[in-house]
Amino acid sequence: MRMQKILFVWVALCVILTGCWDIKDPQDVNYFTAIGFDYVDDQYIAYAQMIDFSTMAKSESGKPEQSIPVWTGRGIGETPTSAMVDLYNTAQLRVFYGHVNAIIYSDNILKSGVERVWDAHNRYYEMRYTPWVFGASRPIDELLEVTPFFFLSPAMSLLHQPMDNYKQQSTIKPITVREFISNFHEPGRTVILPALDINQKDWKEGGEASGMLTIDGIYMIEDKAFKGKLKKSEILGLRWMEPATARSQLVLRSSEQTIDAVLSLKNPRVQVTPAVNDGTVTYSLDVKLTGSISELLKPTSYSKLELEAEEKVRKQIRSTFDKGLALDSDPLQLENSLYRQNVKCWKELRNRDKLQLSKAQVNIEVDVKLTTSGKMKMVK
Numbered sequence: 001m002r003m004q005k006i007l008f009v010w011v012a013l014c015v016i017l018t019g020c021w022d023i024k025d026p027q028d029v030n031y032f033t034a035i036g037f038d039y040v041d042d043q044y045i046a047y048a049q050m051i052d053f054s055t056m057a058k059s060e061s062g063k064p065e066q067s068i069p070v071w072t073g074r075g076i077g078e079t080p081t082s083a084m085v086d087l088y089n090t091a092q093l094r095v096f097y098g099h100v101n102a103i104i105y106s107d108n109i110l111k112s113g114v115e116r117v118w119d120a121h122n123r124y125y126e127m128r129y130t131p132w133v134f135g136a137s138r139p140i141d142e143l144l145e146v147t148p149f150f151f152l153s154p155a156m157s158l159l160h161q162p163m164d165n166y167k168q169q170s171t172i173k174p175i176t177v178r179e180f181i182s183n184f185h186e187p188g189r190t191v192i193l194p195a196l197d198i199n200q201k202d203w204k205e206g207g208e209a210s211g212m213l214t215i216d217g218i219y220m221i222e223d224k225a226f227k228g229k230l231k232k233s234e235i236l237g238l239r240w241m242e243p244a245t246a247r248s249q250l251v252l253r254s255s256e257q258t259i260d261a262v263l264s265l266k267n268p269r270v271q272v273t274p275a276v277n278d279g280t281v282t283y284s285l286d287v288k289l290t291g292s293i294s295e296l297l298k299p300t301s302y303s304k305l306e307l308e309a310e311e312k313v314r315k316q317i318r319s320t321f322d323k324g325l326a327l328d329s330d331p332l333q334l335e336n337s338l339y340r341q342n343v344k345c346w347k348e349l350r351n352r353d354k355l356q357l358s359k360a361q362v363n364i365e366v367d368v369k370l371t372t373s374g375k376m377k378m379v380k
Contacts, residue, residue, distance in 0.1 A: 237320030
């Protein structure tokens with residue numbers, strides 16, 4: 001009887017204690033916060049960024065008093081997975097992917113076929129669908145090493161928190177892995193991937209240039225094929241077709257050298273109506289915007305400013321459409337509107353190869369309403 005009691009206690013202790021034997025302390029794990037992929041000479045190159053989370057805690061002054069170290073790694077392999085595994089050889093500790101908040105694909109990856117890369121990293125159970133996704137032509141390790149102002153953590157940069165910048169100046173909307181994959185597979189949809197770069201001109205620290213991350217354009221993928229890249233200045237009409245636009249500046253000029261006013265427009269309400277007649281598709285775009293006057297350099301009425309803004313927005317949308325057309329792409333998502341509203345007609349035209357945007361007619365109507373001029377009053 002006594003032996004049975006001893007045996008029972010021994011078994012109970014084994015069951016209770018075994019759950020703690022292989023526990024890992026948080027400081028004994030390497031946390032990847034961003035990863036990137038390139039493809040050079042038939043080899044995949046994987047990049048990783050690591051941040052020491054213990055250094056992110058606020059000091060009594062509210063900000064770190066010294067620079068927060070950023071570690072970047074580089075692995076090479078014949079496949080994306082083998083490139084990531086190559087990083088393990090020198091990682092020293094176990095690697096955890098659950099904190100990855102950004103993924104960067106080089107333009108080489110986008111051209112060669114991005115499916116193989118995200119198929120690899122999305123199969124791993126620690127990877128989420130929430131990280132931000134960017135394209136880049138600059139070396140990825142340079143992008144991962146950029147740190148923000150005042151010794152703040154890289155986790156506070158544009159790479160990890162792009163929506164803060166977008167809400168203040170909405171030009172190119174950031175997208176997540178979920179949105180990227182969804183748009184990639186949806187028929188008639190063009191993936192608009194923000195292009196990440198480093199601006200070496202705008203900011204200085206102690207009189208010396210300090211590079212900061214910026215989004216300088218977009219990469220476009222359509223029908224699972226890479227279409228090309230457009231600079232930010234070439235897609236100014238894209239923001240007026242994006243309902244998420246929170247605020248974006250519009251400059252009105254009477255000549256190339258003379259600025260009359262600066263407006264801040266927001267909250268586009270966009271309706272795209274496709275119509276098919278004798279195999280020709282006509283797209284009618286109806287865009288409604290509200291906004292305010294940021295600067296008024298020439299006395300002008302509300303009504304005249306609204307008319308000038310409508311014409312400028314219309315031209316920017318048309319220009320963006322033309323720039324996409326030159327790359328055989330559809331940044332305004334016009335074909336997708338036909339797919340969503342009349343899929344039967346879309347399939348028929350698709351099978352007959354009559355969905356080319358070059359043959360489509362595009363009519364653009366814009367309505368701008370200025371609701372305020374700030375603290376300064378003006379004549380309506």
